[in-house]
Structures are given as C-alpha cells and as structure tokens.
Amino acid sequence: MTLRNILFILFLIFSSNGLRAQHSIAGKVADSSFQPLPFATIVLQADSSFIAGATADESGHFAISTIDRLHGHYTLTVSLMGYQTLKRNFSYPDTAFLSHIILARDKRTLAGVTIAGKKPLVIRKADRYIVDVENSFLANGNSGLDVLRKSPGVWVSNNGSIRIKGSQSVLVMINDVVQRMSEEELAEYLKTIRSENISKIEVIANPPSEFEAAGAGGIIHIILKKVRNDGFSGGVSTQYRQQGTKPYYGGTATADYRVKNLYLSGAYSYVKDKSIYLATNNIVYPDKGVYSSRTDRDNNAGRHQYRFGIALDIGKTQTINLQTLATVNDLNESFITGIRYLPGTDTITGVANSGRTRDANLQSTTLNYVWRTDSSGSQLKVIADYTNSSKTELNNFSSRYNDPLRNSTYRNNTPNNTSILSLQADYTKVLKNKTEIKGGTKLSAVKRDNEIIREDYTDDNWVLNGAGSNHFIYKEYLLMFYSSAEKTLGRVVLKAGLRAEQTYTKGNSVTSGQKFDRNYFGLFPSFFMMYTLNETQGNSIRLNYTRRLQRPSFTALNPYRLQFDDYTVLIGNPNLLPQYSHNISTGYTFRNEYTAELYFSRTNNVIAELASSAGNNVIEYQSRNFTNSTEYGVSLEAPFKVMKGWTVNNSFSLYNLSYRLDSFSINRTSFSLKSIHTIVWNKVIDIDVVADYRSPYVSANSRIPHMFSFDLEFTRRILKNQGRVRLFLADIFNTLREKETTDYYNTHIDFYQKRPTRIVGVAFSYTFRSGKKFSNKKIDQGNTDEKGRIGN
Template sequence: MMLSLRILIPLLVINNIALAQTVGGHVSGSINKEPLPLVSVVLQKENTTIATTITDKEGLFRFYVSLVHHQTYILRLSLIGYYSKEVSFIYPDTSVLHQLVLEESKTILAEVTVTGKQPLLMRKSDRTIINIENSELANGFSASEVLQRLPGLWVDNMGNIRLKGNQSVTIMVNDVVQRLDTEELVDYLRALKSDEISRIELIPNPPSEFEAGGSGGIIHIILKKRNKNGWTGSFNTEYRQQADKPYYTTGAMLNHQLNKLYISGSITFVRDTRSITEKTTITYPHLSSFSNFTHRGEKVQRQQYRFAAVYDLSKSQSLSLQSSFSKTNWRQQFFSDEIYKAYQLSYGKATSAKQRILNFTGATLNYSYRPDTLGTILKVIADFSNNTRDDNSEYNKINEDQYKQRQWRAQIPVNTRIFSLQSDYTKIFTPKTLLKSGIKYASISRDNKMVTEDLENASWTLTPGQNNHFLYAENILMLYVSAEQKWRNTTVNAGLRAEQTFSKGNEISSSITFSRKYLGLFPSVFLMQSLNAEKGTTITASYSRRLTRPALNELNPARIEFGSYTSVSGNPNLQPQYSNHFSLAYQFIKNHSLEAYFVHTNNFIALSANTGANNSIDYHTENTGTTKEYGIEYSSTIFPVKSWTINTSLSAYRSVYSFNEKPYRLTSFYASSIHTLTFTNITDIDVMADYRSPYIYTNLYTYGNFNMDIGFSKKILKAKAKLRLGFTDIFNTSREKEWTAEKNYSIAFYRKRPTRSIRISFTYQFSSGKKMQAKNIDMGGQEERRRAGN
C-alpha cells in the first residue's frame, strides 16, 4: 500500500498532459480583485445550457463535462451588484477563463430583495451541502436544532451527533474543529443561532487534508458572509413556550467595511426554563429491583460574544483575527422518589441541586497569501482557547432506613487550554491538477479536580476514595499531502496523513501515572467517474482510515456519583480506536443519490457497566474489540410543482458489536422528509418529519422515535424582516427510551423532555452603503476542542 501511494502521488501531480475535459476558472471583482463567491456560472453551446454551477469561497468554479475539440462554447457569469459577463472560448483553449473579472454595477442596489434562492440540498462527489441561508431553517433555530433536522443526520440520547447509520462525527466551524466533550459541544451549538449560518457541509468520508479524528466523518458549518459595503447588520428575537415553561433569546450582529479593514461583531442572550421527567429501573438477580422517579427543573442563562477583523495587507495578502467568548450558567433541581424492592419494600426520597458555570474564550489569527489567480493559496493559522467549567452539587437522600440516609456535596472545577499552529498550501497547476500539503501542531493541557464531602455530625468531612486531582497533557504533530488529477470524465484524489501523538497523565491523589506515544498513518483514495454530465450521473468510490482518540474525561480514573445507585469513572488504559471506511455511491438524475458503505473498527471505545457495592451500577469506558457496520442510503430532491420542494432521506444499516464476549446485532432504519411550500406574497410553509427504528450501541438498545414539525414564515417590512411561527413535535411523540441487559442486572430508562413547543421569532436585517465582497475568516485548530471538555 505504501509503495503504491509513493508511486501514485507524484504521477498524479506530474501527469497534466492527459486529455482532460474539465472547464474551470477564477472570478474576482474589478475594484479590490478579491475572489467572488456565489457567482452564477452557466456553460452553453449554441444557446443550449450544458451545465451550471456557482463559484466557491475562493472564487473558483469547475465543470466536469464532455467537450468537443474546436467547438465554440459560451460562459455566462452573473452576480447581484455586478454587471453580467459573457465569454466565449474554443475548446481546448480555456486560458481566457483563468482570470475573469466582473465590473461593479454603478447603480447602488439599496434595499434590493433577492427572491430567488439556492436549493436546500446540493450534492457533490464527496459531500452534501445544505444551504441554510434563506431557507426555512434560517430563522428561529439554534445550530443544534438545525443539525437534528438535516436529512441523514441525527442526535442520539447522549447528545452525540451521528452520520451514516451510527457513526459519530467531528464538528467544524469555519475550518476550525470544535475540540469539546459532548456536553460542552451541545452547549456551544445551542448558543450558535441559525441566522448566523450560511451553509452546512456533510463530509462522510473526508480526504487527507482533514484531521483523522472522528470515526464518522465531518460536519462543517460555514458562517454567513456579509456582502455590503458600509454598515450591515441584523437583529433577532424568539419566544418559545415549551409545556408550561418559557424560552427566549435575542441577539444582534453588526458589520462594517472601512477601506482595507473589515470588522464584524455579534452578541446573543438566551434564557431557557424547562421541566424534564425521568424513570430508571434496575433489576437484579432474584427479582430484586431499584426504581427512581425523577422530576428535573432546569434554568439556563447563556451569553455569547463574537468579534472578527480582516485587514488586507495587499491585493494578495490578508491578516484576520477572530475571537469569541461565551458564558453559561446552568442550574438544575432534582426531586426523586426511590423504591428498593428486595426481601421487603424500602421507600426513600432524594433531592439534589447542581450548578454548572461554563466559560469559553478563544482567538484565531490567520494569515493568507494568494500568489496567483488560479487559486493557489498559503495559509498560516494560530488558534488558542481556554475552557473552564465549575460544577457544584449537593445531594440529600432520605430513607426509611436511617443507615441509608446520606447528605453529601461535590465540587468539580476543570480547566482546559488548547493551542494549535498550522500551515496549509494548495497549489493549482491547471484546472485539472492540484496538490495540497500541510503541517500542524496541537497542544492540550487539562487540570481537573474533584472534592467530595459528607455531612457528618453537623460538619463536612472528605469522602474516602472520592477526591481526585488529575493532570493531563497531549501534543500532536500532523502532516499531510494529497494530489488530484482529472482525465476526461475521471477524477482521482489520493492522499496520506501522518499524526504522531504524545500524551501524559498524572492522577496526583492516587499516584497513578501513564504515558502514550503512537504514530498513525491515514491514507485516503477517492475515485469519481462521470457517466452523463448533462444528467449529473456519476459513480464515486472512496476509502479512508480514521481514528478516535479517547475524550479527556474518559481518561480520568476518578469515580463520580450520580444519585444513590449510579456512578461513572474513567479509564487511563484506554487506547485510540481505528476505523477503515469504504463507500460506493451512485448519483443520478442530478438530484438523486444511492450509497453503500462499510465501516470496520478496531479497539472500539464503549461505555460498560458493572454492579458494585450495595447493588450500585458503576459505568466506565473500555476498549471492547472490533465492530462492523454496513448500510445503504438513498437521498433525493424533487419538485412536484414549482412552489413545492421535497427533500427525502432513507437509510438501512446493520450494526455488529462484540461486547463482554457476547455478540450484539441489529438492523435499523431511518427515514426523513422535508417539504417546503412557497406561496408568493402570502407565506412559506415547511413540514419536517423523521422516524428512526430501534438501534443498538454495544449492549444498549434504544427504542424507535418519531418527530414532526411544521412552520410558517412571512417576509414583512419590504422584505427587510421575517416573521416565523413554528410548532415542534406536534404529536408529542419524541422521547428517550433505552434498555440494557447484562448477567447481573438490567436497566430500563425513560426520559421525556418538553419537545412539543410553539415558537415565534422575528428577524430584521438592515444595511447602508455600496455592495462589497464579503470577507471570509478562516479559523484553524480545534480537533482538540471536540475531545476536550471543560
């Protein structure tokens, strides 16, 4: 394999004399020569349209079409705020397309309303693009809620985002991997509002230029660009009634261009109050059992601030800075009734209060240099973040048996610092040959303490065995190279990534230390064959190797109690898991795709449970061996009539686990459908429905779930504002229901959140000044944030 790659990569770079039938070029503005994204590009022959596309964020476009030598073709370019342009060329001479310039319109398009919009879904060879901006998802949602509504994507009961059956994913925002544990990532996505999002890219099988972390691919969130000179901004507010509790949020965004300096800022406030009910039943041998009925009240206050600036050093160089700060105050109250059934019934009550304060501060500095107009670019990105989390909990257990009564408290402060530095270089030799390479260094440090005390004789004393001070440091060095070459209707992309990891852990309280050093090689190969360019028919095959490192909280050996009969502890002996991904996809009739995939994972990391003292359930993570998953997915976009769009996703997959020397197998199904109806000058209606059949994750069996939402949107105030009325989970069928069985116990769990709600949101956009090219601020360096908690 290594020898083949060493031979293949240079051949792909050198061989630029093939008979490629690919048309590509670059589009920029006439004033500042900045690349123009979202330019409509139409390729025609004798007044017949052959293909259409839009330019990317670098102003680049490409067509994969069959062209005839010595035939004349016409390229039409258009973008709001610029004069349209028409260019003719005789194939194969496409040099005129390498640098296309659009002249800015002399007419100021103040308050122009663009009624046309991109389709919700756009499918490319290696990813699916969901255009959030101007869609039914653009207002009144958080990023977390948007992800739950995307076809083929779902969120499990633990908050883990899944893609392609049951595969976990990595989240990126503006090229920055979010290195956060599950709870912190959920909080981050809840704070990010949908009106800040331009589009989301689903990349199930990432090439080598992406970090190898994450077993199920990458979800890339691209934030909205501002496209007017002078001042632009927006204001949004939302109120939601969820059962008998309210939720409301408000936010604002402001952007300004001053000569070579572009600045942007935003602020968001959230208040969320909700009630949750839970039931847990643990059954032991000889039919003894423990049941817990809990009512949980939550109050969440969240605020988030963002600032960004870009300065153009020259026409080809720019320097950008992006910073963000967020703070969350999360209060919870638990009221539980407990029944323990053994030789006789025992009744008890438990109350607890928990406060979690989260603080996140991050900054990214980016330098970019574009030496030519073909799209060649050098980027240097430095990123730093500091995460703190302070958990304070108090527990009070009251029981008929005074020996089972207990009052205790816990304090768990955590601090995580992450720094990364990377350089990426993309060289485009011709529209059919390119080379990418890069190097990256990432450093993670964590300081985690836990202090647990019991109330005894009116004084607090340390609880034996439940006090912990854990220090962890990790350094990762990453390198990659990839090349892409096209011949006629065939595209080949091959790459290799290497990641060297050094880590050390020190549990000071118990003098447990460990260290790791491992090197991983991650090849990727991508092949695409165009069968019919006009109909968009292609076949795509891909392979990649990926890894999942243990999350930082999974390595801490501390044991944390949750209530009377449940605890969780980490495992310092965890090893990373490695996955091999194979896929074969067929795209036809432009808007339909069918894909089969297979994933094989070694050293699979899973949550296991054992019975401890007093029949408590002790959870811990461990490497469980190998797992397999294979499945098939179908997705489509159809237009029954002009004003009605239907996006459908169907999938079936089979999961195979080997856990505690027992096999677990199950075939699962998933279906989702999004309907959008547009009634001009009246309202837009969107209906979203999805169903997931029961599925397994090792020995955890999760029951099926159905959800349906409906929303109504209306543009008002000369289309400057948008009013939206939405109803979520209208049949109130969404719930979390799980079952786990082992030799010495079985656990049945049920949770109901206030998923049925009514919401109303209002968004107002304003602007003053001339049209301009938006600045895109790249961030880099947060795969660590996916794994690092606060």
C-alpha cells in the same frame, strides 16, 4: 503491496495525463470592486455547440478541461444571479482576458428577475456533497438549525444531536471554525444564524486528509455568504417558547462594519432556558434485588455568547485575521427522587434531594494569516490558536430512608481547567491542468487539570473523603503532517491523500500517585473517485475510502470515581486506547437529485460507555474499549415537486450496527425516515412540515426504542422583507422521549426520561444594511479535535 508500490501508483495517477490527453483553460471571475464571485457558471461553446462547463470556486477561480484539442474560435459565457451575463468571443490560444473576468451588477435585480433554469439543490463532489442554500427554498426565514433539519441526508434531533447516516454524530464547522460545544449549546448557537446569511453547506461523510483524522461521524461545514454591505450591516432576533409550564427566551444581535481594508464584526446572544424533566429508573440485579425510582428535575440555565473579529487586507494578496470567542454558562438544577428498593424480603423506601450548580466558561482566540500566492487559487495559510476552558461545579446530595443506617449526606466539588495551544500551516498549489496539491503540518499542546473533592457530612462537620477524591493532571502533544493531490481526467475526478499523526500523552493522578505515559503513531490514508456518466443529466458514480481515529476524552482518562447518588457512580478509565475505523462507501446520483449510497464501517477498540453492576448493587458507568463494532447500510435521497410552491425532500437510511465486548455482543438493523414539506404562498405565508421517524436501534450495550416527531412552522415576511415572524409547533403529538434498556451479565436496567418536547413558540428577526458590497472575512481555527474532547 509495499508502501513504495503504493506511492509509485499514486505518482502515475496524478502526474500523468492518463490514457487521454487533457486540454484546459483557467481564469478568475470578480465584480467591479475586484472581489471574487464564487459559484459563477462558465460555459465554453464552439459554433453554438456545448464544449465544456465549470463553476467558480469560493475564490472565484475556475478551470475548464476537454479531451479535444483546443484550436480556432470559441465563445465563453459567464453568468451569476444578480449580475449581467458576459459573453466573450476569442481565438485560442488568446486567453489572457481569462485572468480577470469582471461581471457588472444587474440593476434590474431589485425590481425582480425571472429565472428560466433551476439550479440543483445538491451538488456532488468526489469527497463531499454541497447543499446550495442561497439559491433554494432553504434561504427564506430559517435559522441555521432549521437549515440543517431540512437539508437532504442530515438528521437533527430536538436535543441538538446531528448525524449524517447510521448512528454516528458529526463535527460541525462554520467558515472553517470547528464549533466545540455541547449538543444543546451548539443547537442554540445555530438558531442565532439566519438562513439568508448561509451560502452553502458541505456534508463530508468521510473527511479527506486535510482534515484531522479524529472523528468517526464525518463533518458538516456551514459556509456563510462572502458578500456583505459596505459600511454597516447587522441584525437582531428574539425568540420565546413555552416548554410545558416553563419558558424559554433569548435574543441575538450581530454587526459588521468595513472601513477601506479594515473589517470589524461582532455578535452577542443570551438564552434563558427553564424546563422540568421526568425520569424513571428500574433495575433488576443479579441477586434478583429490585430497585425503582422516579426523579423530578428542575432546570434553570443561562447562556451568554460573545464574538469579536477584526481583519486587515494587506494589498490584494494577503490578509490577517484576529477573532475572539467567549461562552459563559450558568446552570442550576435540582432533583427530587423517590426510591423503592427490594434487596430481598424487606422493602426499603426513601427520598433523595440533590442540587447542582455549574459555571462553565470558554475563551478562544485565533490569529490567521493568508497569502494568495497566485491568481489560480494557490495560497499559504498559517493559524495560531489558544483556547482556555474552565469549570466549577458543586453537587450536594442528601438521602433519607426508612432504614436510618442507609441515610447519607455528601457533596462533590469538581473544578477543572483545560488549555490548548496549536500552530498549523497549510499550503495549496493549483496547477493549470486541473490538478491541486495540498500539504500541511500542525502542532498542538494540551494541559488538563481536573479535580474531584468528595466531602461527607459526619457529626455536624464536612469531612474529606480521600477515597472519593482525586486530583488528575493530563498532558498531550500532537504532531501532524498531511499531503493530498486531486486531478481531473476527463469525466473522472481522483483524489488521494495521506496523513501522519504522532501522539504523546502523560497522565498523573496527584492523589493516588498513579501515572501513565502513552505514545502512538498512525498513518491515515484516504482515496476518492467520482465518474460522471452524463454531465447534462447529472448522473455520476463515486467511491471513497478513509481511515480515521477517535481519541478518548480528557474526562474519561481521569482515574476518578464520582458518585451521583447511592446507586449510580461514574468512574474514569486511564487505560482507554484510541479507536480506529476503516470506512468505505459507494454511491450513485441520478439527475443531480436522486441518490443511493452503500457504506461499510469497521471500528476496533470502540470507545463507548458501559453500564454494569458492581458491589452493593451500585450501577457503574464507565467508558470502555469494546472489541469492535461493525456498521453497514444504505441511504437514499428522493426530492420531488408536488405542485408550484410545494416541494418535498425525502431521506431514508437503513443500517445494521453491532458491538462486541469480549464474549458479549449486541446487534440491530434499524432505519430512519424523514419527509420535509415546504409550501411557499407568495406574499402571504410559508409553511414547513417536518416528519421524522427512527426505528429501534442499539448503542454500546443498550437498546433504544423507536422515536417519532412531527413539527409545523408558519413564517410571515414583514417590514419590506427585512423582517420575519415565525410561529412553530414542535412534537405536536408529544411522542418524543428517551428510553434505554440494558441487559448485561444478569443485570437489567430500564431507563426512561421525558423532556418538554411539545413546544409552542414565536420568533422574530430583522436585518438592516447600508452601503456597497464587501467580502466578509472568515477566521480559521486550528485546535479542532482537542476542543471537542474538553467535555465541560
């Protein structure tokens, strides 16, 4: 099928009314201050008979369509928790009042309300599903990380790794801002967000064309509440936990303030994290030599995070936002390793001591302009971003053996600096016939300056090791365009899009003179379909397809050789190519709660870290392009209520994952099971129980055994419900550990590491508010994929 035929078919789908004529009405819901009210429920009736319904979007807009011709007399009912229900009788086509539907606050809300109906926890859309946090048990006394752990279909490990299904990690966004941190830093940041401030979470397994094509694991988008107190509001929280013999402690303070059309917000957090790890490594080489070691690792990390934002409303249709984020990390680690090596009949023993100090800083400034061009939700958005990341790191290493000829002392200094500048513009047009058209463009420029300075201690002097040193400069330019259209035809929602991305790259190894230029172009189509079988019962089916890519990290492209110890080396690969994946899934939802999904993903040129044996029995770790990988599986969600105040959410995932690298292949069928029990004992205590099991699985050319954790939490509300005290017990049975087994071309590697996962801790949080309500502004960022590849 030619491109012309594909475009013609898309034109017929989105420009025609299909086989059945559609009739619709649209409007906007706001409060008495003309601030939009998202998620209001709108119902259209005729003679008390239900005709159609809708839910207002984030900007308060809604549209109701029906296959029957509109004529005669109708009743429109608009409701939202905390506001008085509005009923309006009208005769079609007299619908001018719909453009400004005003809801008054329900003064009885403070005294308590009785909810007769129950909103579903999960709302399914054509290209994503939405977890309704603020109207569920998830809103009470949890952190942002807790909310993700307890959300259906989201899997969170204790070290902060987050995934949706199968084996792929995801990208996390908060109010359209991509969180570009390490897994551990992101986990700590999510702990500073209170669940009471979260409106909903969007889980997007296959992102549509308006998102960058980079990233294979999908997107989790956390949307904070848009309603805050006028005047001043804020909150403080603190946490302490015991990690074996070492402590962890930290605190956070946030504040928001409004003066007329000016909004100010800020936050600061600090974390001190001390811990001890134990690791063992056993290797059998092709020559039958055997290496074994045990390492005791002492960690001492401090992290500061700052945020400041300012937003200005220009009239009722335009907003300018400026936000600055900063993260400062100070890491100190010491390693003591006992070594036993049997290259043949001789036995070599030794002790290695190493220390690492790292200072890593990241600053990001975003300027965002939004112009709402009409009352139906159309808007123009322009974003300018600048991010700078810098790191200095020093590794000192010294080893002593019973064979003095093997002794060595050296140090590696690895500074780097990354700057990212990006500009993007997006336009959304909402039409009255339940059609939405989007289009946009983006330009980004990246420069990475990375250096490795290797020095050997020889004859009481530090001598530069030219072969182990490298200075590498990398430049990348990205030009992107996209367009998409979404249309509702009765019970069918169709969405299709196309994204084009051109990449220009230049690499220069100043030390060796090695250079490369690489340019590539890609088209990334996406298609989504959802058909509602029964709207009142919440039954629907869906089908979607996307093409995605993953670019190599800046560090992986650097042609360097970084030696960690006498037997372990990390090397770069300037020949890395981007990986491309085709993703397709289909699913069924029953009663808005029970879901089943089948999915398939095929990825070519898979980027994965390969462990292999080199000369002198040194193990090299290098990112390579595997030939391909294939993953297919099924995921199930089954929530239910045991009794009043006791709810259970169960998630199950079964998948098969295989990798192929030339003649080498690895394959495994795995499954994950998570059960979350929430018990609410009103005015006494809340109890949360989380059990999580993952069967053995594969990653690149390694096999990982099963993992199991069991956590217990107790939460007590105090200080007139504005404070929370939490006691938590993590990994009660102390079963979490990290273990990898690698067999590759007659080399066997058995690695084990135990973190202090059995943890007991206590946390306290308190919020304070004053004044009326106002809309909290959010900042969009544009340099999304690029930040994730910084890799400090």
